[in-house]
Structure formats: structure tokens, C-alpha cells
């Protein structure tokens with residue numbers, strides 16, 4: 001009996017082993033390697049190349065739910081292994097999908113949050129994380145799996161067409177903002193795609209341009225923000241950029257995607273191309289660019305390459321394994337059922353709160369702002385006053401509910417101000433006629449890109465009598481695919497005339513003039529700012545921007561934003577102005593990054609070039625006093641703690657952004673005169689209230705890149721710590737010594753320039 005039982009058991013075991021062998025391994029249940037072993041070459045290649053137009057032509061069986069209209073891309077489902085599609089959607093200022101969805105009974109509106117440039121000006125990582133949480137919730141609840149954001153290229157030149165989608169000219173600000181945004185979005189269980197890796201700082205000829213950049217500038221400036229974001233918050237995916245660097249497309253560069261991103265930084269996720277980026281699918285697979293997006297005809301090329309022994313199938317296996325690990329994390333794979341009804345009201349509040357912290361008070365003579373209590377009637381000039389620019393164009397756009405959109409005009413009216421009817425009608429009629437005359441696809445943008453409307457002296461004189469203050473809005477828009485021109489940086493003659501004529505008429509009547517800048521990237525300010533009393537930078541701060549601006553004009557919110565990008569006196573002062581966009585100028589092939597590491601304030605501070613408004617600058621309705629800088633120890637190996645006390649010495653509550661710059665010894669390598677190494681924002685301090693702000697500095701925070709050693713090195717010598725209210729307003733200083741030079745990290749000697757650079761440098765002091 002016992003023997004019979006044993007036989008039965010072993011038979012059963014054998015049978016179950018047999019049936020398991022027969023079973024097709026399932027993603028999520030079986031090991032990824034087993035799934036890969038059971039996949040055909042064709043299946044592997046289908047998985048690694050996005051669905052492209054196929055997705056919209058022939059929806060895969062049983063996958064109807066993935067059809068999110070205007071999703072940027074989909075990955076291929078392979079139902080026999082339980083491999084679902086992943087839906088990828090733009091973009092950095094909120095989810096970009098179609099409003100009218102074929103299977104839905106209500107519009108799919110999304111929230112237009114402040115653009116990245118605006119968010120960086122908050123210098124508030126906790127707030128950016130909250131924005132990310134709300135954004136990511138819309139991704140989840142509308143049935144997407146990944147938000148193609150954040151976009152974190154350096155604002156290298158003020159004319160960069162996508163600067164509004166990016167955070168800053170400084171890699172530390174970029175990295176910290178991106179890390180916060182990724183944490184926020186991914187806390188919903190959806191993914192991000194940190195983009196565009198790397199140096200997509202030029203839109204002109206973006207899919208072919210070769211950027212010639214030194215190894216040091218790459219390491220210290222262009223890669224650094226990505227490094228911080230990857231190490232601090234592990235985005236699910238990284239998107240390679242369109243451009244070439246030092247001769248190679250980024251998506252085809254194994255040194256970049258494998259040696260640096262994975263081996264040095266420990267990136268765990270999947271790499272995808274930008275849409276149509278790169279040329280050679282085989283090189284992309286070899287480089288570790290796992291997924292080709294949106295997918296267009298590369299499948300046969302890859303199959304042929306394997307069959308002809310030009311591509312090793314094991315390379316595909318590795319890429320497939322990363323793609324499958326990614327798919328397993330997606331809400332769609334986990335079986336999440338979207339509600340299609342995110343809480344748009346709550347998210348509008350998040351957008352409003354964030355917008356209130358983005359705005360930067362650039363000038364405020366004799367407390368022109370907030371409006372005095374006797375200001376009741378406002379004369380509102382400038383087309384953008386009646387048509388707020390919430391964000392830029394291209395994949396960074398968001399389709400938000402037009403009913404949620406407020407112009408500055410609407411927001412002032414809701415704020416209790418009286419607007420002058422003839423003037424409002426004049427602008428509104430102009431806007432209506434522009435929109436009515438535009439082609440359907442241009443209606444949304446026609447006002448933003450149209451030149452300003454001239455206003456006559458008579459019209460201005462009529463307003464002066466009937467209003468208490470004048471507000472003039474200057475707007476600019478830009479977007480993907482092209483850069484701005486040097487002319488676009490300047491105010492037009494009509495805009496300058498408007499500012500001049502309104503200011504002289506109002507000043508003659510002893511009334512004030514405020515200029516609002518509704519822009520995504522710097523414009524010229526030095527040539528007109530003296531005419532006006534106050535200038536407030538409202539950025540392109542999302543659908544709630546105008547409402548938040550009025551809170552600031554009224555004094556309900558005390559502005560607490562500061563610039564994360566310098567405003568030069570003139571465009572020609574920008575360190576890359578003579579090489580931007582590239583050579584030859586009209587149809588560039590190469591772009592020479594001759595300014596090296598001297599980007600933004602690193603250049604202006606080191607070479608004493610005056611700026612209109614410095615990096616880190618922004619006024620408040622109150623004042624702050626800094627005192628008591630102290631170090632907790634003198635040994636950087638134990639991390640140096642720096643603290644400083646900040647006191648609100650003014651009359652209203654406010655928040656202060658405290659910046660820590662370091663002047664490092666430059667005996668062996670030339671260095672910028674100062675570099676931002678840490679920053680913090682205080683809580684809302686009441687008048688008289690103080691807060692002690694603390695920072696930590698480690699050896700690696702202080703290191704510079706030594707090209708000759710391929711290493712990050714902290715030089716011996718004296719380090720001066722400068723605590724500033726901006727890069728040119730240093731309030732407290734102290735210093736410490738590092739007795740011995742330390743090689744903090746040796747890295748791969750890769751990505752060297754393929755053409756000679758005439759790189760700007762500062763001589764090492766040689767001491």
C-alpha cells in the first residue's frame with residue numbers, strides 16, 4: 001500500500017512537471033528569464049519597438065482599453081505571455097491627452113500646472129513633489145502608465161525653444177527639482193521618463209545637430225542634473241535625446257547609456273528613444289537603448305541583423321528583460337482600473353498654490369506693489385492681459401478645461417477691481433478677430449504669436465483719468481522644434497512705445513505702472529525697466545497663473561520666487577550667444593560649446609559681466625536679515641554642516657530662499673568664482689520670526705571634474721562658503737580648509753570631443 005502511494009505521488013509529480021514544461025510562462029508569475037527563453041526572435045523585436053501607427057490603425061485584440069487618444073506611444077502587447085501594452089503620455093506641465101476620448105462619456109480635461117521653469121523659481125522641492133503627486137494621479141486615473149517627464153536639459157541659452165519645459169541653468173537646481181518631481185509622480189505607481197538624455201539644449205536641427213562639448217562641461221553641467229535625479233529617485237525610464245554629442249547620437253552611444261547611466265550611476269530602469277530619435281536601430285540596441293519609440297519599421301532591420309550575425313540575440317534578451325521589468329510595474333499590467341475622474345478641483349488648487357510661489361518680483365520701487373488700498377480701478381494694457389499664456393507649445397502642452405482658464409483681466413475682476421470697459425473691449429475685439437481669422441489648428445496660439453496691438457496717445461490719456469494704476473502685460477511663447485530669435489528676446493518697438501507712453505502719462509498724473517512678464521524664458525528688461533515702477537515675472541505658470549498673479553498684486557500672497565536662470569543685460573552677453581544655435585548659423589551642423597562650464601551665473605560671476613537680474617534674485621514684500629553663520633565641524637570627510645539664521649525684519653509674513661555658494665581653491669584646475677552647492681526655502685516667517693536653515697556638504701559636493709584624471713577631485717585648500725539671497729547678494733561668509741587633495745571618484749574616460757573646441761577657461765592659480 002505504502003509502495004503504491006509512493007508511486008502515485010511520483011507519477012503526479014512527474015505529470016505536473018510535464019504540464020509545467022508545456023505551460024507558456026507568464027509574466028508576473030514565472031521568472032522573466034523563462035518568459036524570454038520562450039519568446040521568438042520576432043516577439044522580442046516586437047516588444048522592443050513601439051507600436052507606432054499600428055496602434056491606431058489596428059488595435060491589438062483584447063487591448064481596446066489602451067486606446068488613450070493622443071497618447072504619445074504604446075508598447076506592443078504579447079498576450080500569450082500576459083505581456084500588456086504600456087501607454088506613454090506627455091508631458092512636463094501635466095498630462096497631454098485628447099479632450100474627446102472615443103470610449104468616454106465626458107471630456108478628459110487635465111490640469112495645466114506651472115511649467116518647469118516656473119516651478120524651479122519656487123526653489124521649493126516639497127511643493128514640486130506635491131505638484132508631481134497631483135500630475136501623476138491624472139496619469140493613473142486617465143489610464144496611462146508613464147508620464148514623459150520631467151524634461152531637465154540645461155537652459156544654456158535664453159533663446160532655447162524648450163527652455164520653458166526645463167528647470168534651470170544650474171545642474172543642482174535641475175537635479176533636485178527633477179528628483180522631487182519624479183518622487184511625486186511615481187508615488188502614484190505610475191512611471192516617469194527623465195528626458196532628454198542628454199544636452200538637448202538646441203531645437204534648431206535638433207535631430208541631426210552634433211554638439212561638441214568637453215568632457216568636463218558634460219560631467220559638471222549637462223550630465224550632473226541627470227546624475228542627481230537618477231541617484232536620488234530612480235525614474236522608471238530615461239528618454240535619450242535627438243541630438244548627437246561629439247559625433248554620436250545619444251541613443252546609439254553605449255558609453256553614455258551603459259558605462260555612465262547604468263554602471264556609474266546605477267540606473268535600474270529602461271531607456272527609450274525620443275520619438276524617431278537616432279538612425280541605427282542595431283547601434284541603439286547595442287548601446288542599451290532598450291525601446292525604440294514610437295516604433296517605425298525598425299523591426300525587420302533588427303531581425304535581419306540577428307539573422308546575419310550583426311547583432312547578438314543576447315543583447316536583445318537583456319533589453320527585453322529591462323522592458324519586461326518595466327511593464328510589470330505599470331498599472332495596466334497590475335490590473336488597475338482607472339476611474340477617468342481625477343479630482344480636477346483639488347488639482348487646480350495645487351496648481352494655484354504652486355503658481356503663487358513661482359512668481360518673481362523683479363522690481364518694486366517705492367512699494368508700488370502690492371496695490372495700495374486706494375487702488376480700485378485698473379487700466380490693463382497688452383494683449384496677453386486678456387489672454388494669459390499658461391504654458392508653451394508642442395509636447396509640453398496641456399489640454400485643460402477652458403472654463404478653468406482665467407485671463408489677468410478675469411482674475412482682476414474676480415479680485416474685486418474695476419476694469420475700464422473701452423480698453424477691455426478694444427483688446428477683446430482684437431483677440432476675437434484674430435481667433436476668428438485663424439485656421440482651426442492655429443486658433444489656440446494665434447494671439448500668443450501675433451505682434452502687440454498699438455495703442456494711441458488719446459486712448460492712454462482717456463485711461464489715466466479713470467484709473468488708479470496701469471498694468472501692462474508683455475507675453476512671449478515658444479516651443480519644440482525651433483528656437484527663439486535674438487529679435488524675440490527684445491521687446492518690439494510697439495511694446496516699448498506702449499511702456500513708454502503709458503508710463504509718462506501715468507507718472508505725470510502721479511500714478512504707478514506695473515509690468516507683468518508672461519514669458520517662458522528671459523527677455524530684454526534693461527532697456528525699459530527704468531520707465532516703470534514695478535516688474536513682476538509671472539512666467540507661464542499654468543491654468544491658475546493669472547489668479548495667483550492677482551493674489552500677489554493684491555498682497556494676498558507675498559512673492560517668494562527667485563530666478564533659476566539669469567537675465568542678461570543684452571542677449572549678446574550670454575556666454576553661448578556667439579555659437580548659438582551652431583555652425584553654419586542658418587543651417588547648423590555642429591554646435592560648439594565653447595563656453596565650457598561657464599554657463600549662466602558661472603560665467604557672469606567669474607568674468608564680471610553685469611546682468612539685469614542675477615541667478616537667485618527675487619524681491620519680497622518683506623525683508624530678511626541673515627546672521628550667525630556657523631560650521632559644525634572642519635572635516636569634510638565627516639560632512640560639514642553649515643547653518644545660518646534668517647529673520648523676517650519687515651512688516652508682512654514671507655518665505656526666503658537661502659542659497660549656499662562655494663568659492664573653491666583653484667590651484668590645479670580653473671574654477672568658477674562660485675558655484676551653488678545647496679539651497680533651502682524657509683517656512684512662512686511672520687514679521688520678527690526667525691528660522692535656522694541648515695545644509696550639509698560632503699567631499700563629493702565640492703569636487704570638480706579633472707579631465708586629465710577622468711576623476712572628480714576635491715582640491716586641497718581653503719573653501720569659502722557664501723550664503724546669499726542671490727548669486728550677487730552674499731550675506732554671510734565663512735571658510736574651512738581641506739588639507740589634502742582627494743580623488744572622490746574615478747570614472748570612465750568617455751565622450752571626448754570629435755572636433756576641436758576653443759573652450760573658455762580660467763587658468764589655475766598654480767599655488
Ligand code: BGC
Pocket residue numbers: 072090091148195274275395480
Ligand atoms: C519630444 C518629447 C516627447 C515626444 C512624445 C518628442 O518630439 O521631443 O519630449 O515626449 O515627442 O510626444
